[in-house]
Amino acid sequence: MELRLYDTLSRDKRTFVPLDANNVRMYVCGPTVYDFAHIGNARPVIVFDVLFRLLRHAYGEAHVKYVRNITDVDDKINDRAARDFPGLPLNEAIRKVTEQTGKQFHADVDALGALRPSVEPRATEHIVEMREIIERLIRGGFAYAAEDHVLFSPQAMNAANDRLPRYGALSNRSLDEMVAGARVDVAPYKKGNTDFVLWKPSKPGEPSWPSPAGIKAEGRPGWHIECSAMAWKHLGEHFDIHGGGIDLVFPHHENEVAQTCCAFHQERMANYWMHNGFLQVESEKMSKSLGNFITIHELLKDWPGEVLRLNMLKTHYRSPIDWTMKSLEESAKTLDDWYRTAADVAPASPAASVVEPLLDDLNTPLAIAALHGLRGDAAALSGSLRLLGFLSETAAQWEGRKQQASGVDAGEVERLLAERTAARARKDFRESDRIRDLLAAMGVAIKDSKDGTTWEVSR
Numbered sequence: 295m296e297l298r299l300y301d302t303l304s305r306d307k308r309t310f311v312p313l314d315a316n317n318v319r320m321y322v323c324g325p326t327v328y329d330f331a332h333i334g335n336a337r338p339v340i341v342f343d344v345l346f347r348l349l350r351h352a353y354g355e356a357h358v359k360y361v362r363n364i365t366d367v368d369d370k371i372n373d374r375a376a377r378d379f380p381g382l383p384l385n386e387a388i389r390k391v392t393e394q395t396g397k398q399f400h401a402d403v404d405a406l407g408a409l410r411p412s413v414e415p416r417a418t419e420h421i422v423e424m425r426e427i428i429e430r431l432i433r434g435g436f437a438y439a440a441e442d443h444v445l446f447s448p449q450a451m452n453a454a455n456d457r458l459p460r461y462g463a464l465s466n467r468s469l470d471e472m473v474a475g476a477r478v479d480v481a482p483y484k485k486g487n488t489d490f491v492l493w494k495p496s497k498p499g500e501p502s503w504p505s506p507a508g509i510k511a512e513g514r515p516g517w518h519i520e521c522s523a524m525a526w527k528h529l530g531e532h533f534d535i536h537g538g539g540i541d542l543v544f545p546h547h548e549n550e551v552a553q554t555c556c557a558f559h560q561e562r563m564a565n566y567w568m569h570n571g572f573l574q575v576e577s578e579k580m581s582k583s584l585g586n587f588i589t590i591h592e593l594l595k596d597w598p599g600e601v602l603r604l605n606m607l608k609t610h611y612r613s614p615i616d617w618t619m620k621s622l623e624e625s626a627k628t629l630d631d632w633y634r635t636a637a638d639v640a641p642a643s644p645a646a647s648v649v650e651p652l653l654d655d656l657n658t659p660l661a662i663a664a665l666h667g668l669r670g671d672a673a674a675l676s677g678s679l680r681l682l683g684f685l686s687e688t689a690a691q692w693e694g695r696k697q698q699a700s701g702v703d704a705g706e707v708e709r710l711l712a713e714r715t716a717a718r719a720r721k722d723f724r725e726s727d728r729i730r731d732l733l734a735a736m737g738v739a740i741k742d743s744k745d746g747t748t749w750e751v752s753r
Contacts, residue, residue: 295649295650295653295654296309296310296653297309297310297348297352297653298310298653298654298655299535299566299568299655299656300568300612300655301565301566301567301568302464302543302567302568302569303463303464303562303567305466307655308566310534310566311565312353312534313532313533313534313565315353315357316353316357317357317359318349318353318357318358318359318534319358319359319361319529319530319533319534319535320342320345320346320349320358320359320360320361320529320533320534320535320536320537321361321362321363321521321524321525321528321529321533321535321536321537321564322338322342322360322361322362322411322536322537322538323338323362323363323521323537323538323539323542323546323547324362324363324364324365324414325364325365325399326365326366326368326370326371327364327365327366327371327391327392327395327396327399328368328370328371328373328374328391328395329370329374329395330395330398330399330402330589330590330591330592331398331399331402331403331589331590331591332580332587332588332589332590333573333575333580333588333589333590333593333602333617334539334572334573334580335590336402336403336406336590336602336606337539337570337571337573337606337611337615338537338538338539338570339403339406339408340406340407340408340603340606340607340683341537341570341606341611341656342360342362342537342568343406343407343408343409343683344607344652344656344658344682344683345535345537345568345656346358346360346409346411347409347681347682347683348649348652348653348656348681351644351649351681358412359412359413359528359529360411360412360413361411361412361413361414361415361524361525361528361529362411362414363414363415363416363417363520363521363524364392364396364399364414364415364416364417365417365517365520366388366392366396366416366417366418367388367417367418367501367514367515367520368517371388371391371392372384372388372500372501374391375387375388375390375391378390378391379391383499384499384500384501385499385501388501398591402589402590402591402594403590404599405590405594405598405599406590406599406600406602406603407599407600407603407683407684407686408683409683413528415524415527415528417515417520417523417524418501420520420523420524420527421503421515423523423524423526423527424493424515424519424520424522424523425503425504425506426523427519427522427523427526427553427554427557428444428492428493428506428507428519429506429507430557430558431446431492431553431556431557432444432506432507434556434557434559435450435454436450436451436454436552436556436557437492438485439507439508439509440483440484440485441483442494442495442505442509442511442513443481443483443491443493443494443495444491444492444493444505444506444507444509445483445484445485445489445490445491445492446489446490446491446492446549446552446553446556447485447486447489448461448462448469448472448486448488448489448490448552449469449485449486449488449489451552451556452469454556456559457559457560457561458555458556458559458560458561459551459555459561459562461488461548461551461552462548463551464543464544464547464548464551464567465543465544465545465547465548467544469488472488472544490516490518490545490549491516492515492516492518492519492553493505493506493507493509493513493514493515493516493519494513494514494516495509495511495512495513496511496512496513496514500514501514502514517546518545518546518549518550518553519553521546521550522550522553522554522557522563525550525554525563526554526558531554531558531560531563532558532560532562532563532564532565533563533564533565534564534565534566535564535565535566535567535568536550536563536564536566536567536568537567537568537569537570538568538569538570539569539570539572540569540570540571540572541572542569543569547567550563551563568611569612570611570612571611571612571613571614571615572614572615573614573615573617574614574615574616574617575588575616575617575618576616576617576618576619577616577618580617588617590602597622597626598626598629598692598695598696600629600683600684600686601622601625601626601629602622602625603683603684604625604628604629604662604684605617605621605622605625607658607659607661607662607682608621608625608658608659608662609658609659610656610657610658610659611656611658612655629684629692630692630696630750631669632665632675632679632684632685633685633687633689633692633693634689635669635672635675636672636673636675636676636679636685637676637685637687637688637689637692638688638689639672639673639675639676640673640676641673641676641677641680642671642673642674642676642677643674643677644674644677644678644680644681645664645668645671645674645675645677645678647664647667647668648661648664648665648668648678648681648682649661649678649681651664652681658682661678661682664678665678665679693750693751696750696751697751702736702737702738702751706736707733707736707738707749710729710732710733711729711733711740711747711749713725713729714726714729714730714747715747717729733749734752737751737752738750738751738752739751739752
C-alpha cells in the first residue's frame, strides 16, 4: 500500500512521491527554548516522530533525513535571561538560559519516546545563511532596506512574472484579508501593510551580528527567515515534507514559502505541508489565566512518557485533541496490558493491520485499534508497538516504575497476599476481604484466577 499524506497547500490527500527515494527529507519547526515546553508543544514532536519512524520503515533508516530546529534568538529568551541572570551581560545570560532550557526540552521529549532528529540546528549557527537569503531577496526586488530594517514585500512577490507561488496560497488568504484580519505593525518605513521583517536592529545589549544590505548598525534576524535558512542549509532549496502545528500556517509558514521560493526561484519550498491540530485541556483552551497550562515536565512527574505518547496518538493528528485525566488513565491501563503481553517478547515485523492505517495519512487511532486485535500474536504486537515508539522498557522495569511512583512496597504487598491466600485456604473470607480492601487503599489492584493471584499498582 502506498503512503498518502494530507497536504495543507493543495488541501487534499496525495500519494507521497519523494524527490529522491534515497534521500527523503523532512523539516519540522522546533521549540523556542525560553522555558519548559507545554503539552501542546509535545504534539508535533510525537506526530512527526511517528512519521519519521514510518518513513524509515518504508525507505530505510539511512535514507531519511529529519531536521527539527531550535530557536535560540528571540525576545522571550532575552526577557527570561534578563530576569534570571540580572548580574550578567545579556549575551552570557542568554547562553545560560538556552543551554538550560535546551537540556530540559531534550529530557522531556526523550521521555516521550521520540527519536532525536537527524540534525537539530540552532538559529544562531545559521546567520550566514540568513544573510545570503536576504541579499538574494534584495537583488531580486522582493525585499528592501529601510531605517536599519530589511523587509519582505508580498506585493512584489505576487507582481513578479515568474514561476513563484502566490503569497497567501498556503493559508488560503488574499492580501486584503491578511490586512483586515491581522494586527499589522504600523511603521513609517514600511512600503506595504503586509510587509514583514527579515532583519532588524538590535537594542543595546541584545545579541547582534553584522547586518546585510550595507546596513552599518548591527542587528538580528526576524523569526521567519531563520527556518528558511536552516531548511536550505540542511535539506536544500526544495525538499519533501515540512511540518508543524496548525498555528504556524500563517504567518510563519506562509512567510517561509515566500522567502525560500523568491530567493531560489522555486515553485515550491516543500512538496507536502503537514500540520497537526490544536490541543485543549478538559475541553478548554490551555492558558495560564485559566490555570490549565500544563508542561510536559509536570506531567512526567505523574505519568510515564509513553502514557502521554499513547494519549496523544489516540486522536488523529489533524483533529483537535481534548487532553483529559480520564483519557490518561485509560491510556495507562492500555499500556499496562501491552507491557504484560508483549514487552519481553522478541518482535516480529509490524503487522499489516497496523502499518496500513499509518500509511493512510498517519491514521493512528485506527492503528491503535488494530493493536488491540493482536493480543493473540505477541510477537506481531511487540513489533508493531515498537514501530510506534512504545515498549522502551522490560515488563519488570515498567511495573517497577509504577511501584516507585506510587510509593508501593512490593515486599509488603507480597506479604499481605500470602496472608490473604492463607485466609482463603481456611475459608476465612472476612479476613480475605479485609486484606483486599487494605491493598486497595494502598493503591494495589488484585486479580484472582485459576492460576493464582496477580497484582498491579492502580492508576
